[in-house]
Amino acid sequence: MGRLDEEAIAQLMRAAITGDREAYRRFFENITPMLDNMLRTISPSLPSDLREDIVQETLTSIHAKRHTWRQDKAILPWVYAIARYRLIDFLRREKRSPTMSIDLESGSFDDWAHPRKDTSALRHDLEQGIRNLNPQTEAVVRAMGVEGKDAKQIGTELGISENAARIAFHRGLKKLRAFLSESYQER
Amino acid sequence: MTQSHSLIEEYCADAKVTSGSLSRHYWTVLVLAALPIALIGLWIFHLAGASVRPDYFDLITNSGVALKQLIPLMILLTGAPIIIMLMRPETRLSGNILPLVAALSILPIMMVWTLAPLTGEVRFSLIQGDGFVQCLLSISALSVGLIAAQITVLRNGAVTKPITAGAIAGAAAGAISAIIYAFICTEDSPAFYGLWYTVGILFAGSIGAAAGKIFLKW
Numbered sequence: 001m002g003r004l005d006e007e008a009i010a011q012l013m014r015a016a017i018t019g020d021r022e023a024y025r026r027f028f029e030n031i032t033p034m035l036d037n038m039l040r041t042i043s044p045s046l047p048s049d050l051r052e053d054i055v056q057e058t059l060t061s062i063h064a065k066r067h068t069w070r071q072d073k074a075i076l077p078w079v080y081a082i083a084r085y086r087l088i089d090f091l092r093r094e095k096r097s098p099t100m101s102i103d104l105e106s107g108s109f110d111d112w113a114h115p116r117k118d119t120s121a122l123r124h125d126l127e128q129g130i131r132n133l134n135p136q137t138e139a140v141v142r143a144m145g146v147e148g149k150d151a152k153q154i155g156t157e158l159g160i161s162e163n164a165a166r167i168a169f170h171r172g173l174k175k176l177r178a179f180l181s182e183s184y185q186e187r
Numbered sequence: 188m189t190q191s192h193s194l195i196e197e198y199c200a201d202a203k204v205t206s207g208s209l210s211r212h213y214w215t216v217l218v219l220a221a222l223p224i225a226l227i228g229l230w231i232f233h234l235a236g237a238s239v240r241p242d243y244f245d246l247i248t249n250s251g252v253a254l255k256q257l258i259p260l261m262i263l264l265t266g267a268p269i270i271i272m273l274m275r276p277e278t279r280l281s282g283n284i285l286p287l288v289a290a291l292s293i294l295p296i297m298m299v300w301t302l303a304p305l306t307g308e309v310r311f312s313l314i315q316g317d318g319f320v321q322c323l324l325s326i327s328a329l330s331v332g333l334i335a336a337q338i339t340v341l342r343n344g345a346v347t348k349p350i351t352a353g354a355i356a357g358a359a360a361g362a363i364s365a366i367i368y369a370f371i372c373t374e375d376s377p378a379f380y381g382l383w384y385t386v387g388i389l390f391a392g393s394i395g396a397a398a399g400k401i402f403l404k405w
Binding site for chain 2: 019067
């Protein structure tokens with residue numbers, strides 16, 4: 001199923017409000033991944049099971065409060081406002097806010113609507129993955145992969161051989177790949 | 188997302204024609220609450236010896252007296268659209284609150300304007316009037332039912348700023364109460380009603396804010 005644009009999603013909701021079940025199903029199917037992506041962006045440290053709980057609570061609220069959407073207004077700000085409210089309510093209920101980072105202003109409707117365009121979550125995961133490496137491998141991956149230095153230069157800086165720097169880089173990439181694929185399978 | 192899918196199935200089965208205007212619902216409930224509250228309130232005042240002023244219709248043509256009800260009416264008419272907007276979750280307050288702030292500022296400005304050229308003792312007697320306690324108690328008491336009625340309507344919405352919505356609903360309730368109270372209030376100096384009506388309206392606003400915090404969760 002192709003991803004619909006905002007007006008098409010609004011059209012589905014308009015039809016749903018007149019009792020069209022199929023349109024309602026397609027509406028939910030379209031916004032569910034968007035909600036998941038939005039929550040991942042604004043609260044990256046939220047575990048995936050809790051994120052799913054909030055998505056479900058948001059779907060329930062959307063259903064219960066669908067009469068509060070003004071049909072001549074954009075639908076995604078309405079959907080995301082409900083999701084934000086549910087997220088804040090959840091964090092308050094669970095008293096998680098001091099330990100769980102949340103940035104309500106991060107990302108945009110467009111980012112959340114098109115997950116593949118969203119690089120902030122990926123950046124976050126990459127950073128997490130790099131931090132998980134051992135200190136020497138982390139230094140090599142940052143120097144070679146992020147700063148673009150060559151193996152010889154890195155070897156000199158870190159006091160290791162050029163070959164050892166190359167091996168460390170490849171090991172680091174392998175671990176990063178494993179970390180990212182595990183993290184994306186969760187979604 | 189399996190659970191999400193079963194939820195979606197459940198909600199799709201429950202898809203039905205949903206209609207109704209939040210604005211119409213708000214005004215209907217407000218009017219249906221305000222009319223009996225006004226009638227019962229005025230009847231209780233009458234029993235307590237404070238009847239509607241016999242010369243009310245003559246006095247209302249005097250602009251100074253008319254303002255006692257017109258300005259609270261302005262507060263109501265500028266506050267109500269914001270309350271209705273706040274029933275939608277995505278509403279962000281910005282410039283749209285300015286007309287309400289302007290309406291709320293008129294009575295204090297009139298009070299200062301009236302008191303500025305006067306001396307201390309005259310000022311004090313004008314402010315004190317004959318019964319500011321009665322004024323405050325009456326506006327607050329009349330507001331309670333009106334706040335409750337609005338909270339009921341707001342609960343049907345998706346309010347994401349419960350304290351703000353409750354506070355504005357409280358101020359709107361205070362404004363209606365001031366309009367009702369003005370039918371029997373014989374204090375016609377802006378130094379009196381400019382202060383005490385405003386205090387009454389703001390006090391009702393604080394009751395509304397507390398009610399919003401408690402009752403507007405969803």
